[in-house]
Amino acid sequence: MQKINKKGVKRYQAIFFDFGGTLMDAESDNVTHLQMMKDIIQKYNLPACPEDLVDKYNSFLFTKEMTLLDGDPEDESFIPLGESTKKAFAGILSQYNIHPSLEDYRWFKEIYFENHQKYIKLFPETWEIIRYLRNHHRPLHLGIISDIDNDYMEFQFNILGISSLFDSITTSEEVQSYKPEAKIFQVALNKAGCRGEKSIMVGDSYKRDIAGGKNVGMTTIWINKFNLDNPDTEKADFIVIHLKDILPILDELIK
Template identity: 30%
Template sequence: MSEGPGADNRRDDDGNTEWEAIFWDIGGVILALDSVQGAHAEFVAELCDRHEVDTTVEAAIDTWRTTIGDYFRERDGTEFRSARDGYHLGVEAIVGEEIPRAEWEPRFDEVVRSSIEPIPGAPETIERLADRGLHVGVISDVDDAEGRAMLEHFGVRQYFDSITTSEEVGRTKPDPAMFETALEKADVSPEHSLMIGDRYAHDVKGAVDVGMHGVAFGAEDGPAVSYRVESPEGVLEIVD
């Protein structure tokens, strides 16, 4: 664990901070994103086979990613858009016609559940944080049900005191409403709260802009980084 420039002027008279809460992003911090990509690739391959799509799996995966990427890029600023709606468009773009959700969603969910993996050390760290007397929360740009299902799958849902998702708030990070909603739920002050994320502008700077402390885990460097950790376990060093 290392401290960034943002940590220097946020100490009390004894040089310590009385932490009240720590908030986690999900993707890239709790959830290993490469395992998600693998799950989507497996689903697309099965989709092509089932519907006898006349293209290569590689081309279909590219269509999937492009369609979903365009869907999110077309949103208005930090407006929330459901990932499920994006996946539905991806299925349609690959098959060439609209496929009812009831036909593809069950298998999609099955593939994702069997393939996704947590970041090494994240579940154990979250469990240990639950014994620290801190508010442990989530602030994530996910569909509400999907985010909760991932946490359940990794066996950590019970350790979180609050979960704040973009679907609930209607906005995505770095919109202040995401962080302010989470802080209000936790009834904690931003200056005594940490936010751990893998994206500088969205997670780290977004949190710092409302007065929180940003913890970078794989995120770019910048003046908003109060702390940098190389593994989830590094968070324990900060709070202890």
């Protein structure tokens, strides 16, 4: 692989990370959802156990790898994640013949943010990796490309203290489309001022991060933490199991 062109300009100018399940510990998302379900059970006095309810809630929103379910391919309108979580909340209540009022939705949004504030955590190595890249590869543009809403991103990233570590953050709500559509990657690349071929995409969803990134020319590192036996891996330039495994690859690519 050619790392440096003839003029000695570094080949790579930007590294982009997915957030959920890549920098943020997906297990902490599970804990958060479990706590939200406990709040819902208590408020509505539901005869349910939190584990069953969280399965139901997640089934409205996510695959088992906690990436977003695909939307209706016929429907080209963009639905923010906040709308989908409200629908999931209404979906679980409807099983108990409860139809949420505007006040119920307002309460749900409140406990959604409260529990995310309390329980969402980054992987311990996230700090290590970002600091390392900052210290050793300073001119690189570091970005996040995430299928999240703007209000959630601002709230959560401030609490985690990571906003200032990144040069750009691109959300699906901002561009009105979800990964793997090219638009979100292109907007992120514009922010970095570089082409896909000059950038690296790191993510845990093969379909969204890796296929999406490769389709705009990025070099891709798939964190296959569930060790999925995916028959189709051709869009991944590198496959690792843990986030920390990306450092030697990045060092090699960027040097």
